[in-house]
Every structure is written in structure tokens, then in C-alpha cells.
Amino acid sequence: MNDQTPAAASDALSNNPARLPSAATLFGSDARRTPQQTIFVTMTPKGGAGKTETADALEALASLGGRECLLVDVDDGNRGLGRRVGSEEVVKIPWTTSATDAAAWIERDAATAQCLIFDLGAGIDSAELPVMAFLCSTWRILRDRGARIVFCAVVSTNAPTSTFVQRIDRNFGMLGDVLIVCNNQDGSKAFPEELAARHEPQIDLGQLPAGIQAVRLSRRERLSAVLQNPQPEYQFASAMMARRILNFAVQAPISDFAGPEALRTLEEAASRGPGRIFSVIRTRAHARDAVITQNARAAAAEDALLLPQLDDAQILAAAKDFRREVPALRRLLRS
Incomplete structure (x- = not known):
């Protein structure tokens, strides 16, 4: 299993800015x-x-x-x-x-x-x-x-x-x-x-x-x-x-x-970063491009598996991809 929820793991890499609390600006438009x-x-x-x-x-x-x-x-x-x-x-x-x-x-x-x-x-x-x-x-x-x-x-x-x-x-x-x-x-x-x-x-x-x-x-x-x-x-x-x-x-x-x-x-x-990631990045070695790329591949495989209204063949194909990508990520995280 991944060591944090998919939503939490992806917060820092999301391509959409976080939903943030509103507050009055300190500077006003004159600051520009x-x-x-x-x-x-x-x-x-x-x-x-x-x-x-x-x-x-x-x-x-x-x-x-x-x-x-x-x-x-x-x-x-x-x-x-x-x-x-x-x-x-x-x-x-x-x-x-x-x-x-x-x-x-x-x-x-x-x-x-x-x-x-x-x-x-x-x-x-x-x-x-x-x-x-x-x-x-x-x-x-x-x-x-x-x-x-x-x-x-x-x-x-x-x-x-x-x-x-x-x-x-x-x-x-x-x-x-x-x-x-x-x-x-x-x-x-x-x-x-x-x-x-x-x-x-x-x-x-x-x-x-x-x-x-x-x-x-x-x-x-x-x-x-x-x-x-x-x-x-x-x-x-x-x-x-x-x-x-x-x-x-x-x-x-x-x-x-x-x-x-x-x-x-x-x-x-x-914008140069990937989308969602599957597992939290705990060390500098886990932050290398190759590892993050595989981390994103595992997340994409999980997303595909969780899509609604898949038929049996699609579920089997998605499960196969998931079983391939997640172990590949874990091997990189251990190396």
C-alpha cells in the first residue's frame, strides 16, 4: 500500500493551485x-x-x-x-x-x-x-x-x-x-x-x-x-x-x-512537474527525476484502475498495469 493517501501525496505536485483562504491584500494594486x-x-x-x-x-x-x-x-x-x-x-x-x-x-x-x-x-x-x-x-x-x-x-x-x-x-x-x-x-x-x-x-x-x-x-x-x-x-x-x-x-x-x-x-x-504522485517523497534520493517519473506512473495506474464504469477487460488491463508500476516504484524507493 502507499504510505499516505493519494490526495495527500499529490498536494505538492498538483497542477492546480490549492484552494486558499481569502484575505485582504497588504499592498494593494499600487505595489505593482x-x-x-x-x-x-x-x-x-x-x-x-x-x-x-x-x-x-x-x-x-x-x-x-x-x-x-x-x-x-x-x-x-x-x-x-x-x-x-x-x-x-x-x-x-x-x-x-x-x-x-x-x-x-x-x-x-x-x-x-x-x-x-x-x-x-x-x-x-x-x-x-x-x-x-x-x-x-x-x-x-x-x-x-x-x-x-x-x-x-x-x-x-x-x-x-x-x-x-x-x-x-x-x-x-x-x-x-x-x-x-x-x-x-x-x-x-x-x-x-x-x-x-x-x-x-x-x-x-x-x-x-x-x-x-x-x-x-x-x-x-x-x-x-x-x-x-x-x-x-x-x-x-x-x-x-x-x-x-x-x-x-x-x-x-x-x-x-x-x-x-x-x-x-x-x-x-x-508546469514542468508531473501531476499526482503515488507515494510521499521522503529522501533526496527519492526526489530524482527517474523516481518521481515512476511515482507519477504508479499514480496514473491507480487512477486508471479506479475509473468508473470499466468493463471486465478494462479492469483486468488496469489491474495488470497497476501491479507492474507500483512494484517498479517500490524497487526504486529501496535502491
Whole structure:
């Protein structure tokens, strides 16, 4: 038997964007016409909840949309943005940086960027660290110069959220908008009930199979570069990444920021993937094109077997195909 339901296994490879919750846009149509500087800040209450994945997705939208994007790593741990995309691709801000350095830092590093993405260390928003005073000063200066600031409160199915979003809204709501990013990390969609009562707009980051995530993490470069230059044996894996970012991008809170150029690029990249798959992709080896191709063949054989109104001969032929394709997939998964 396959190790997850066919519908669940195919979510990440579907050629149709997921049915997504509606919410008011944060940017409005002017985001497509006005070269306004946009600031994203990704924050989580604990490590591993998806803040750097969110920063990764936002970078792809900004860069694929033609914006100059500055990545700012404010995570002193081992899960920061620099570790994911390469230290040469980020500006690192030590936690000892003083508020008095804010104006000079902006002129040196941030004056020309159209989009800035700050990836904060988990939980540092509630810590009494010099860098928080620096960041608040930086954001105030940029806001006063016309920048739009969005604080992405990233929540996952494995992280506490009861006071986190409330704290972000209380501490930073006067500087910009607060956006709740729901990271369906384990596929359960078991988010805390209190999120439904929050007034902030919410957006679904979706889920990426572990094997496709492993392909992403094997390349220390920006996600935009990974999507535009897939590895030879992992074309379908890149298409799955693109599908996830596309489903993220079309949601109302962020769609106007993404813009038509990024959406066209993502749609083209996502279209290179197969349709439904039969079994979940758990490892990087399972994410190779040859394995995903067979995974899709097994799914197609199952679909053919389940078609309504088949006569006896058609059922026998479909069953024969199914008995051939599924064992072939299992042999590849074991190899």
C-alpha cells in the first residue's frame, strides 16, 4: 500500500493551485506600479518553525519579480539565512550591534535595495539585546522614508503561538503590518484554535516533502537561482518548489507584491512537474527525476484502475498495469 493517501501525496505536485483562504491584500494594486521599498521581517517563537523558509520564499518572489533584494541575517544560531543561501549572499548583523549604528548601516547597505528581508533569530523579539534597539531604529527610519514594513509572524504545527502573535502585534504593530504565516510543517494542518480569532491577515506557506526540502538545502544559493537553474537530475524537484512558492504567491495578502512577472516565471517552472504522485517523497534520493517519473506512473495506474464504469477487460488491463508500476516504484524507493 502507499504510505499516505493519494490526495495527500499529490498536494505538492498538483497542477492546480490549492484552494486558499481569502484575505485582504497588504499592498494593494499600487505595489505593482510604485518602486516603494518593502521590508519583510520573519520571526518565530522557536527554532525550526519556518521563518527562514518564509524568508526564502519572499526572496524568490522579490527577485523573480525584478526587485533588488537585500537579505539580512539576524540569526546567530545554525538555522539562519546565511547558512541556507551562503554567507556571501547576506548581510550579517551581530546581536551586539548598537542603535546608534542604524542610520550609517542604512546608507551603507540598504539605501538602494527595493526589498529587504530580515531573518531574525527565534525568540529574539522578546530578548533585551542591543540588536533589537538597532533594528527598531532602522525600521523607523525606513518607514519614515516611505518603506512598507511587514512583520511575518511565522507559526507552525509544532510551535507555541498563544502569546507570540499578540506580542508581535503589540511590540511592532505601530511600525508596520503584521502577517501571520502558517507553516503546515508536518502536513497535519493542526494549527492552534486561537489563530482563527486573530484579526491579522493569514497566509499559508504550505508543505514541502522532506525529500524535496533536502534537494533545496543541498544548494547554498538563493531560492530564485535554484528555481531558474534546476539541477540536471532534479528538474521535477525544482518544479515542486516552484509550485509551493506559486501557491504562496497567489494568496491575497501577498499577491500584489509578487506581481505578474514573478507569477509568470513560477507558473512556467511549476508546469514542468508531473501531476499526482503515488507515494510521499521522503529522501533526496527519492526526489530524482527517474523516481518521481515512476511515482507519477504508479499514480496514473491507480487512477486508471479506479475509473468508473470499466468493463471486465478494462479492469483486468488496469489491474495488470497497476501491479507492474507500483512494484517498479517500490524497487526504486529501496535502491
